[in-house]
Amino acid sequence: MSNTRFSTYLCFSFACCFCCSKAMPTKLNQEAVNDRPVIGILTQIVTDDVLKPFGRTFIPSSYVKFIESGGGRVMPIRLTLNTAEYKKIFENINGLLFIGGAADLETSDFARVAKIFYSLALKANNEGDFFPIWGTCMGMQLLTVLVAGENLLANTTAENIALPLNLTTEASSSRMFEGFPNKLMRALTQEPLTGNFHHYGLTLETFQENEKLRSFFSLLSTNVAENEVHFVSTIEGKRYPFYGVQWHPEVNRFQWNRKLNFPHSAHAVQLSSLLAEFFVNEGRRSLHQFDNPEEEASSLIYNNTPVYAGNFTGYEQLYFF
Ligand SMILES: *[C@@H]1O[C@H](CO)[C@@H](O)[C@H](O)[C@H]1NC(C)=O
Ligand SMILES: *[C@@H]1O[C@H](CO)[C@@H](O)[C@H](O)[C@H]1NC(C)=O
Ligand SMILES: *[C@@H]1O[C@H](CO)[C@@H](O)[C@H](O)[C@H]1NC(C)=O
DSSP: OHHHHHHHHHHHHHHHHHHHHHHSOHHHHHSOOOSSOEEEEEOEEOOSGGGGGGOSEEEEHHHHHHHHHTTOEEEEEOSSOOHHHHHHHHHHOSEEEEOOSOOOTTTSHHHHHHHHHHHHHHHHHHTTOOOOEEEETHHHHHHHHHHHTSOOOEEEEEEEEEEOOEEOGGGGGOSTTTTOOHHHHHHHHHSOOEEEEEEEEOBHHHHHHOHHHHHHEEEEEEEEOTTSOEEEEEEEESSSOEEEESSOTTHHHHOOOTTSOOOOSHHHHHHHHHHHHHHHHHHHTOOOOOSSHHHHHHHSGGGSOOEEOTTTSSSSEEEEO
């Protein structure tokens, strides 16, 4: 019996090595890989009165779990630091997630800090220092403001509705969807796998007419808003590892409020998992690191405890700062 188990184990480990070495493109083997990626998340300013007793800024746990589920760790980034301090943080982390919420995308502290990181990321990538950014909902809107240099958002209300994506032909050659099984790609266009909770967005027309946006991003999908305007729902940078979704991949696995249309089907969960892994894998390509393990440990969100919020918000848990 134990003999059988031993040979099974041997066989398995051989099979595994074999398929890994076959599946890994040679290029990746030659690139240095960082298997301890840390993704930064900017805190959001509390505006909702029910949250005020808990703190001045917060991060919903669902975004943190999204990164953790992809094999990464999260560093919360406060909005009160100076440019030199943000530069230092940039050298420590391996990617950024701009989350959803409600903030002025040009004048808020959130916008100020995002712009500092965006400029650092552009420069780093230009110099061959790979650094990915993912924007979800308002985070995607923020990316469009940063790239266009102006706020071009318009009413594209799709509030509390799950939708299939209207994928463009570019989606099939995208990096974001590259590893997706055909069955999931099909489901993505037919089943309501993407939760929408927004009033503003970028219209397809604005995207197509704006030279800066059109040359920077590939358009991977569109959707139709309540006012029948077609809006941009998924984009990825042509030359930069920057990604944006107007919808919320994290809710598929980590938010459960019954009044909100969070997709929880098996395909919805698979979509969320694959995107989390995709983005964290992008983070693996960044070799930034902390100066020492102590600094790393004290910077991570593991130092903070989330608060149960399922009985007074649409979120299950929130981190406050
Ligand atoms: C899908 O997008 C194309 C343009 O990219 C548009 O012509 C078509 O009407 C859209 N279909 C739906 C169902 O939104
Ligand atoms: C946006 O459009 C929707 C649907 O037409 C409308 O109900 C809503 O009041 C508009 N919102 C804003 C902020 O203009
Ligand atoms: C929510 O639940 C917590 C306990 O889990 C409780 O302390 C708190 O008062 C509740 N909040 C509301 C608004 O009901």
